[in-house]
Amino acid sequence: MSRADVFRRDLTSVYRSRTGTAVSAIVALTTVVAVGLFALASDVAALAGVGGLLTVGSIAALVFLGNPKQIAGVVVAFTVLAVAGALALSDPRTGVRPGMELAVLAVGSGLSFVLPLVCLVGSYAALVGERETGSVRFLLGLPNSRDEAYVGKYLSRSAVVVVPLVVCLALTGVVVAFTFESGSLLGMVGLTLVSVPYALLFVGIGLTASAYADSSNRAVAVVIAVFAVLRAGWPAFQFVLLQGVEDQFPLPEWYFWVGRLNPINAYVKLTTLFAPVGDGHPLLSTPFEGVSTVATGYPFAAVVLLVWTVLAPVAGILYYRNRDLL
Incomplete structure (x- = not known):
């Protein structure tokens, strides 16, 4: 099989299971539904309650329903309920509309947490699953090479996330x-352009974990560990390093x-x-006046994201080439 054959075969397999539909549903809840709620609702506290209940309910439905048509129906139903609930909470007399800043903060912050999860879940079993079922012999059948198989898997799992x-x-x-x-449509296009490599990065990490692991359980453990390190361990490491500094404020440049x-x-x-964030982003530490470093600039952030995006799948393919698979 060529990489195109692997791509088609794997993509069909993903969408026959609940994975592809579940990924689409969760991404939709984080973007379209969330923004729709913010656009319509005037009571932020009530909005948070309604949005939280709808999200928990829809994710629970995704867990317990295996039929893709049923899952799609549940997503549509919860989307309708979300809009109806937001309309009930809105007050058309005020005429107050949320700003572009809120849209970027809501969608960007939500995707920063959700995209790693859905990408890792959608890719961790791509290669190790073939070993567990014994279909790896078919996957690597002539004239297909390991590189072709890996790239085909990477492309199919990327499509599962990137398209929705x-x-x-x-x-x-x-x-x-x-x-x-x-509101700026162009700004949302820009947000899309930076979200795609972010998604590809975690697809690459998931695929690398799948290439490394001997079983699906171990692959799950690896991707959970990676997410925990990046989301919680990294800030904790910064905090530990900071304890050795006598005068912690303003935060030093190395931080x-x-x-x-x-x-x-x-x-x-x-x-x-893509939107001015007046007091700084709530998920980022902002340097005090007098602390100037290129690390907090946009060019540095772009380089870091692109380097991670390239290295993550490359590490996996280099390991997979010499992996004992049989």
């Missing part, structure tokens, strides 16, 4: 452009160099390109 991501962000851009104060090497922080920084 782009579609949902396009729909989100339409909602933002027509319902948000100073930002360490923090902004994290691809999650790099992505969050790049999302702020």
Whole structure:
């Protein structure tokens, strides 16, 4: 099989299972539904309650329903309920509309957390699953090489995430452009352009874990460990290093160099390109006046994100070439 054959075979397999539909549903909830709620609702506290209940309910439905048509139906139903709930909470007399800043903060922050999860879940079993079922012999059948198999898998698992991501962000851009104060469709296009490599990065990490692991359980453990390190371990490491500094404020320059090497922080920084965030992004530490470092700039964030995006799948393919698979 060529990489194109692997791509088609794997993509069909993913969408016959619940994985592809579940990924699309979760991305839709994080983008289109979330922005729709913000655009319509005037009571933020009630909005948070309704949105939280709908999200928990829809994810629970995704877990317990295995039929893709049933899952799609549940997503549509919860989307309708979300819009209906937001309309009930909105007050058309105020005429107050949320700003573009809120759209970028809501979508960018949500995707910074959700995209790694859906990408890792969608890719961790791509290669190790073939070993467990014994179909790896078919996957690597002549004239297919290991590189062809790996690239085909990478392309199919990337498509599972990137296609719904782009579609949902396009729909989100339409909602933002027509319902948000100073809403910018172009700004949402920019957000899409930085979200795609962020998604590809975690697809690459998941595929690398799948190439390394001997079983699906071990692959799950690896991707959970990676997510935990990037999301919680990295900031904790910064905090531990900071304890050895006598005068911690203002935060020293090295603190930002360490923090902004994290691809999650790099992505969050790049999302702020598309809307002015007055007091700084709530997920990022902001340097005090007098502390100037290139690590907090947009070029550095772009380089960090692109380097991680390239190295993640490359590490996996280099290991997979010499892996004992049989």
